[in-house]
Amino acid sequence: MGSGFDEKNFLACCGSTKFAREMAAASPFPTYERAVEAARDIWFNKVDVNGWLEAFAAHPPVGNPNSRTQKTATGEQWCHGEQSTALATATESSLQELVEWNNRYMQKFGFVFLICASGRSTPEILEELKKRYPNRPIVEFEIAAQEEMKIIELRLAKLFAAKAEVTSTISTQYYISQVTKAEDRVSIIGAHLTAASEVHGSGKASQNSARTRPPITTHVLDVSRGSPAAGIEVQLEMWKGSRPFPLFGELDSEGWILQGSSFTNSDGRSGQLMGIVESVDPGFYRISFNTGKYSPSGFFPYVSIVFEIKESQRLEHFHVPLLLSPFSFTTYRGS
Incomplete structure (x- = not known):
C-alpha cells in the first residue's frame, strides 16, 4: 500500500x-x-x-x-x-x-x-x-x-x-x-x-489535574468510505439502577442515566459527553450512536457499546470509537 x-x-x-x-x-x-x-x-x-x-x-x-x-x-x-x-x-x-x-x-x-x-x-x-x-x-x-x-x-x-x-x-x-x-x-x-x-x-510539578479533555471520548469512522462519519448523534449513559450492574439484554431499563449527548464533527469526533473531571466514577457506561439516521439503508438502526470502568481505572482515559459500515461494526479501546 x-x-x-x-x-x-x-x-x-x-x-x-x-x-x-x-x-x-x-x-x-x-x-x-x-x-x-x-x-x-x-x-x-x-x-x-x-x-x-x-x-x-x-x-x-x-x-x-x-x-x-x-x-x-x-x-x-x-x-x-x-x-x-x-x-x-x-x-x-x-x-x-x-x-x-x-x-x-x-x-x-x-x-x-x-x-x-x-x-x-x-x-x-x-x-x-x-x-x-x-x-x-x-x-x-x-x-x-x-x-x-x-x-x-x-x-x-x-x-x-x-x-x-x-x-x-x-x-x-x-x-x-x-x-x-x-x-x-x-x-x-x-x-x-x-x-x-x-x-x-x-519550577515544580503541578498538583492540579492533568486532564485537558473529558475522561470518556469517542469518534466514528465510516470504513466503507475510509473517512470520518460526521453528523451522527451520540449519547453517553451510566448505569445507576438498583442492581450493581445491568443484566444481559437490559438495554431500555430506567437504570441508565444520560450523562451527555453530542454530534460528531467533520473529523468524526463527538463533542463533550461529560465534564472534565480528575477522577471518573467507576461503573458501567454505555455509548449509543444513531447510525440509522446517518445511514438509512444500513442494517443497524442504532449501535450501543457497554463497557465497565473499574475502581482502579478512575484516573485513566477511555476512548471508545465506532468503526461502521452498512452491514458491520466494531470497536476497541483507544487512548
Missing part, C-alpha cells in the same frame, strides 16, 4: 515548504508508520528554524479558522475540522477571551499559539494557553514544534485514510492499528509536554 502523494499533499500536512519537498523526495511510503518515521526525522532534523516559523505561520489563531493562512484547500478544510469542537463549545465571551489571549501570546513569543486542537473544547484550549504563557520563549518554541508534529501525524493519517480503500477485514484492521498507534503517540507526547511545561513554568 504505497503512499502515492506529492509535494502539495504534504504541504497540506505541514506549512513548511522544506518539509513538503523532503517528504515528496522520500516518498512513496509503503505504510503510514514509515511516513511518520520520515516526517519526524525531516521535521526535527532537516527543517531549520525558518521552516518551523513558516509552518507555524500557516496556522490561523485557534478560534478563527477562517483566517486564510493554510497553503492548500485540503489544509484549510482539515483546519476547520480540527477546530470544530472548539467552535461548537465556545460562547461569545470565551471566544473574545481566546482572541485576547492569542494576541497576548503572539506579542510575547512572536508566533501563533499552536496546539493540536482536534477534539478539544474552547475551555480546554484556553486553559492550556494560560498554562503555557509563562514559559520561557525557547521552551515554548520547542513545545510548539512538538504540537506541530502531532498535527502532522494526524493529517498524515487522514491522507492515508482518504487514499486507502478500506473494504476488507485486513485493510480495516490495518487502519485500526495505525489510528491506535497515532493516538498512542499523541497521548505520550502530550504527557511529556505537560510535565515539561509544568516544570519549566513553575
Whole structure:
C-alpha cells in the first residue's frame, strides 16, 4: 500500500515548504508508520528554524479558522475540522477571551499559539494557553514544534485514510492499528509536554489535574468510505439502577442515566459527553450512536457499546470509537 502523494499533499500536512519537498523526495511510503518515521526525522532534523516559523505561520489563531493562512484547500478544510469542537463549545465571551489571549501570546513569543486542537473544547484550549504563557520563549518554541508534529501525524493519517480503500477485514484492521498507534503517540507526547511545561513554568510539578479533555471520548469512522462519519448523534449513559450492574439484554431499563449527548464533527469526533473531571466514577457506561439516521439503508438502526470502568481505572482515559459500515461494526479501546 504505497503512499502515492506529492509535494502539495504534504504541504497540506505541514506549512513548511522544506518539509513538503523532503517528504515528496522520500516518498512513496509503503505504510503510514514509515511516513511518520520520515516526517519526524525531516521535521526535527532537516527543517531549520525558518521552516518551523513558516509552518507555524500557516496556522490561523485557534478560534478563527477562517483566517486564510493554510497553503492548500485540503489544509484549510482539515483546519476547520480540527477546530470544530472548539467552535461548537465556545460562547461569545470565551471566544473574545481566546482572541485576547492569542494576541497576548503572539506579542510575547512572536508566533501563533499552536496546539493540536482536534477534539478539544474552547475551555480546554484556553486553559492550556494560560498554562503555557509563562514559559520561557525557547521552551515554548520547542513545545510548539512538538504540537506541530502531532498535527502532522494526524493529517498524515487522514491522507492515508482518504487514499486507502478500506473494504476488507485486513485493510480495516490495518487502519485500526495505525489510528491506535497515532493516538498512542499523541497521548505520550502530550504527557511529556505537560510535565515539561509544568516544570519549566513553575519550577515544580503541578498538583492540579492533568486532564485537558473529558475522561470518556469517542469518534466514528465510516470504513466503507475510509473517512470520518460526521453528523451522527451520540449519547453517553451510566448505569445507576438498583442492581450493581445491568443484566444481559437490559438495554431500555430506567437504570441508565444520560450523562451527555453530542454530534460528531467533520473529523468524526463527538463533542463533550461529560465534564472534565480528575477522577471518573467507576461503573458501567454505555455509548449509543444513531447510525440509522446517518445511514438509512444500513442494517443497524442504532449501535450501543457497554463497557465497565473499574475502581482502579478512575484516573485513566477511555476512548471508545465506532468503526461502521452498512452491514458491520466494531470497536476497541483507544487512548
